[in-house]
Amino acid sequence: MFDLSATELSAAIKAKKISVAEAVESYMGRIEKTDKSLNAFITVSKEKALARAAEVQGRIDGGETLSPLAGVPIAIKDNISVKDIETTCASKTLEGYTPVFSATAVERLERAGAVIVGKLNMDEFAMGGSSETGVYGAVRNPWDNARVAGGSSGGSAAAVAGGEIPLALGSDTGGSIRQPCSFCGATGIKPTYGSVSRYGLIAYASSLDQIGPIGRGIGDCAALLSIISGTDEKDSTCVIKEPFDFGGGFPDNANGLKIGIPRNYFGDGVDESVKKSVLAAAEELEEAGATVGDFEMPLMDYMIPAYYIIACAEASSNLSRYDGLKYGYRSAKAKTLPEVYRLSRSEGFGIEVKRRIMLGSFVLSSGYYDAYYKKALQARYLIKEAYDGLFKRFDAILSPTAPTTAYKIGENVGDPMKMYMGDIYTVSVNLAGLPAVALPCGFDERGLPVGFQLVGNAFSDGILVKAARVYQNRTDFHARKPKTGGEAQ
Amino acid sequence: MNWETVIGLEVHAELSAASKIFCGCATTFGGEPNTRVCPVCAGMPGTLPKLNRAVAEYAVRVGLALNCEITRHCKFDRKNYFYPDLPKAYQVSQLYAPICREGRLTVVADGKEKSIGIREIHMEEDAGKLVHDCSGNRTFMDFNRCGVPLLEIVTHPDFQSGAEVIAYLEKLRETLLYLGVCDCKMQEGSLRVDVNLSVRRTGGEMGVRTEMKNLNSFKAIGRAIDYETKRQIEILGKGGRVYQETRRWDDENGVSYGMRSKENAQDYRYFPEPDLLPIEIDDQWLKMIKGSLPELAHEKRERYINDYKISEKEAFIITTHKNISGLFETVSELSGNPLESAHLVTGEIMRLLNQTDTLPEDLSLDGRKLAALVNLVSDGKINRNAYRETVEAVFTRDVIPEEYIAENGLMMINDDEAVIEAVKTALSENSGAVADYRAGKEKAFGFLMGQVMKRLGGSGNPDMARKALKDALK
Numbered sequence: 001m002f003d004l005s006a007t008e009l010s011a012a013i014k015a016k017k018i019s020v021a022e023a024v025e026s027y028m029g030r031i032e033k034t035d036k037s038l039n040a041f042i043t044v045s046k047e048k049a050l051a052r053a054a055e056v057q058g059r060i061d062g063g064e065t066l067s068p069l070a071g072v073p074i075a076i077k078d079n080i081s082v083k084d085i086e087t088t089c090a091s092k093t094l095e096g097y098t099p100v101f102s103a104t105a106v107e108r109l110e111r112a113g114a115v116i117v118g119k120l121n122m123d124e125f126a127m128g129g130s131s132e133t134g135v136y137g138a139v140r141n142p143w144d145n146a147r148v149a150g151g152s153s154g155g156s157a158a159a160v161a162g163g164e165i166p167l168a169l170g171s172d173t174g175g176s177i178r179q180p181c182s183f184c185g186a187t188g189i190k191p192t193y194g195s196v197s198r199y200g201l202i203a204y205a206s207s208l209d210q211i212g213p214i215g216r217g218i219g220d221c222a223a224l225l226s227i228i229s230g231t232d233e234k235d236s237t238c239v240i241k242e243p244f245d246f247g248g249g250f251p252d253n254a255n256g257l258k259i260g261i262p263r264n265y266f267g268d269g270v271d272e273s274v275k276k277s278v279l280a281a282a283e284e285l286e287e288a289g290a291t292v293g294d295f296e297m298p299l300m301d302y303m304i305p306a307y308y309i310i311a312c313a314e315a316s317s318n319l320s321r322y323d324g325l326k327y328g329y330r331s332a333k334a335k336t337l338p339e340v341y342r343l344s345r346s347e348g349f350g351i352e353v354k355r356r357i358m359l360g361s362f363v364l365s366s367g368y369y370d371a372y373y374k375k376a377l378q379a380r381y382l383i384k385e386a387y388d389g390l391f392k393r394f395d396a397i398l399s400p401t402a403p404t405t406a407y408k409i410g411e412n413v414g415d416p417m418k419m420y421m422g423d424i425y426t427v428s429v430n431l432a433g434l435p436a437v438a439l440p441c442g443f444d445e446r447g448l449p450v451g452f453q454l455v456g457n458a459f460s461d462g463i464l465v466k467a468a469r470v471y472q473n474r475t476d477f478h479a480r481k482p483k484t485g486g487e488a489q
Numbered sequence: 490m491n492w493e494t495v496i497g498l499e500v501h502a503e504l505s506a507a508s509k510i511f512c513g514c515a516t517t518f519g520g521e522p523n524t525r526v527c528p529v530c531a532g533m534p535g536t537l538p539k540l541n542r543a544v545a546e547y548a549v550r551v552g553l554a555l556n557c558e559i560t561r562h563c564k565f566d567r568k569n570y571f572y573p574d575l576p577k578a579y580q581v582s583q584l585y586a587p588i589c590r591e592g593r594l595t596v597v598a599d600g601k602e603k604s605i606g607i608r609e610i611h612m613e614e615d616a617g618k619l620v621h622d623c624s625g626n627r628t629f630m631d632f633n634r635c636g637v638p639l640l641e642i643v644t645h646p647d648f649q650s651g652a653e654v655i656a657y658l659e660k661l662r663e664t665l666l667y668l669g670v671c672d673c674k675m676q677e678g679s680l681r682v683d684v685n686l687s688v689r690r691t692g693g694e695m696g697v698r699t700e701m702k703n704l705n706s707f708k709a710i711g712r713a714i715d716y717e718t719k720r721q722i723e724i725l726g727k728g729g730r731v732y733q734e735t736r737r738w739d740d741e742n743g744v745s746y747g748m749r750s751k752e753n754a755q756d757y758r759y760f761p762e763p764d765l766l767p768i769e770i771d772d773q774w775l776k777m778i779k780g781s782l783p784e785l786a787h788e789k790r791e792r793y794i795n796d797y798k799i800s801e802k803e804a805f806i807i808t809t810h811k812n813i814s815g816l817f818e819t820v821s822e823l824s825g826n827p828l829e830s831a832h833l834v835t836g837e838i839m840r841l842l843n844q845t846d847t848l849p850e851d852l853s854l855d856g857r858k859l860a861a862l863v864n865l866v867s868d869g870k871i872n873r874n875a876y877r878e879t880v881e882a883v884f885t886r887d888v889i890p891e892e893y894i895a896e897n898g899l900m901m902i903n904d905d906e907a908v909i910e911a912v913k914t915a916l917s918e919n920s921g922a923v924a925d926y927r928a929g930k931e932k933a934f935g936f937l938m939g940q941v942m943k944r945l946g947g948s949g950n951p952d953m954a955r956k957a958l959k960d961a962l963k
Contacts, residue, residue: 081535094534101528103535202534207763235537236766314763317569320578321532325630341571364569364758373760 070113090134093348103200120155150180175426182451193433197232260394262297277442316360511538530636532576552589810849819856
């Protein structure tokens with residue numbers, strides 16, 4: 001069963017070869033066994049999942065078609081609200097907070113018959129690229145437990161790659177779906193901004209956040225994305241009219257696909273093994289019929305600063321509501337209202353979150369707004385324009401997802417700048433609101449996965465999915481599995 | 490050298506839209522605490538605002554009525570600050586692209602016409618309320634008011650006196666009421682006025698201004714302006730310094746005191762609200778809103794004077810409140826007699842409102858009944874006394890006029906014989922007065938006329954009675 005893709009598992013359930021409860025229980029067993037080493041889950045909601053399984057089984061037995069993911073166990077990143085299940089964002093601040101409503105994406109998945117088994121570990125409030133900053137400890141890479149899973153959706157990628165769950169929801173603000181996919185050898189989609197409702201996603205940076213799937217292969221991710229995408233009256237920034245329809249089938253060629261490669265993405269600071277595997281992926285697609293050309297990506301020096309200014313500015317405001325008054329953590333030492341604010345927030349937030357709140361508050365403060373925030377918006381506009389120009393020439397831009405493979409836990413914790421530089425290939429995609437797929441394309445000399453991303457024009461998610469299907473049809477990197485538990489190799 | 494007062498106003502008008510600005514919760518005043526809340530207006534993590542388009546329409550209506558420029562591509566911004574009544578710790582407001590800009594409102598104060606500049610009108614969400622318990626140890630949060638839509642109407646510092654401020658506020662209130670966008674109840678806080686005031690030597694440099702809050706009536710505003718003007722002149726006269734601060738008006742004691750200093754003013758870290766798309770007000774939408782604009786008070790006045798030939802004074806009284814002009818228009822239309830209807834509304838109805846302490850906003854009268862009465866009196870079916878009596882009965886007890894008149898025998902007596910009979914009896918029983926009249930005392934005629942009408946039970950036709958009396962006395 002663990003060899004089946006999510007859609008295959010659903011088909012087997014519909015064909016009565018496996019029951020929903022069996023599927024859920026089997027995966028629960030895997031979680032129980034391996035999560036001690038992976039630490040991918042924050043909450044496992046076994047009873048609720050089994051009750052849901054029975055309900056979904058009833059609907060399937062009653063002849064309801066539901067969806068290609070009916071009966072499939074899935075897990076949700078812990079910054080996405082699930083009604084009646086504690087949702088913590090891996091922060092002490094949200095300790096004990098249980099939402100009274102579910103995110104739109106979660107509602108749609110449940111309506112489609114998916115069974116939620118738990119909530120996944122992450123960087124605190126999705127701020128980080130290593131899933132080490134959360135209050136529940138670091139997520140460990142299934143390929144090497146001494147290494148990070150990437151972040152911030154590290155729990156999602158590790159759980160999928162480690163075989164604990166066939167499919168998961170993550171969120172991507174500056175690379176938080178793609179980079180952990182790259183580190184863990186999973187497949188993910190960062191959808192076009194405005195194609196998946198953000199309602200119920202606990203905001204980090206509202207103009208950049210987008211929910212997306214992480215799975216073993218592109219087929220499962222596409223199936224999930226077509227369920228959660230589409231207009232939502234609760235989110236006015238969700239502007240897509242219809243849900244995505246990626247169709248089925250596995251095209252065997254990429255004829256007519258024009259791929260661009262930013263040659264300046266392959267300079268110093270990029271692992272040789274990463275360069276090699278990513279360029280090999282480009283060749284693979286070229287062999288499948290795509291044309292490949294290279295170009296110089298402009299504005300590279302502006303991407304990281306613009307991203308961190310805008311993301312932190314929005315975060316400083318979004319996280320203001322955690323004031324210790326209404327829910328979550330309140331300092332027991334506080335005696336006055338200012339103390340409730342100051343102590344609850346000082347004790348409740350971790351160091352990285354505090355760093356970003358301070359940075360964001362600074363760039364928005366009077367006298368600095370024009371010098372930082374406004375400039376960052378201008379840079380963002382220019383980046384968007386540059387992409388517009390590129391997509392007149394190319395259908396997709398192919399690049400590494402991250403400059404390196406997974407590093408050791410603790411290795412970069414004390415060096416935020418180094419950590420931020422790891423986002424160099426991913427953040428501009430969010431600034432421009434574009435879609436991207438992240439796919440595994442090889443291993444480095446240590447046996448750690450390497451990934452690449454394909455970035456497309458806004459709402460061309462379908463083109464990217466098709467290209468990814470061609471690639472995964474011709475390769476098996478996505479199907480390779482770490483030894484269970486991932487003890488150092 | 491003389492002192493000059495410089496005043497600018499910020500008026501917060503709570504919009505009477507049925508639902509809140511960013512969610513579907515009801516906006517009704519009051520209610521059990523926290524019963525009109527949902528995850529969105531309570532600012533729960535992960536929730537998102539969704540603009541109620543009626544709010545933008547209301548704002549545009551006000552902008553058009555105040556001759557503003559409408560911002561066709563307008564945006565929301567976040568104003569960040571911590572306070573327990575603000576669950577998101579930011580207020581969604583408009584700073585960089587408010588929906589209306591640069592308008593004017595002309596007012597008349599101290600007999601002079603003055604044009605007040607409107608700097609901007611912006612939309613924002615209201616905050617909740619804190620309720621302190623009697624012991625003073627505990628404070629409760631009530632989020633019912635969170636997300637109630639507000640318009641903030643900001644003027645340029647164009648006022649020089651309390652009289653000008655009151656004239657502006659009266660005109661603004663009248664406009665908001667006619668537009669149907671705000672019920673303007675200062676006591677319930679649906680109209681809140683903050684006064685920014687400074688003084689300077691005539692023609693000199695602008696002084697430091699203070700902002701005054703907690704002004705719950707026009708009267709209080711006038712008093713607070715006088716107090717603050719005097720206070721600042723006194724300080725400056727002694728060579729002191731006025732500090733920029735927010736002051737709270739205590740109407741009971743007639744004093745204000747400083748609340749917080751703006752010297753270390755809070756930095757609100759405004760930035761564009763990323764959860765909402767810009768509002769595009771296209772030609773079609775604007776045209777629709779323009780088309781739905783109700784007639785405003787001054788337009789009504791002109792129409793009444795020009796088309797109905799109603800006196801300026803009456804036209805003014807009728808248009809002091811939307812409900813009064815509404816009643817006038819119904820009665821006038823149904824009776825086809827605007828002049829008599831105007832007399833009725835400005836005379837009897839206003840008298841009864843005063844007498845019963847009824848506010849115009851609580852006025853609910855059946856225009857059809859009053860129109861019927863207007864017709865009865867102008868057709869000579871009832872006389873003035875009967876008319877007044879029946880109007881009062883309609884006003885106080887909502888009687889049916891025709892029934893009331895019949896039951897009380899108020900129909901006018903147009904019967905020649907009955908009138909002549911009444912004259913005869915009156916003359917024979919008041920020979921003294923008859924003699925007086927004949928001796929040239931004109932006053933005696935009035936007395937005799939009264940006697941005749943009395944014998945007709947009050948419903949005699951006065952013209953007929955007068956003629957018969959004159960004939961009999963010849």
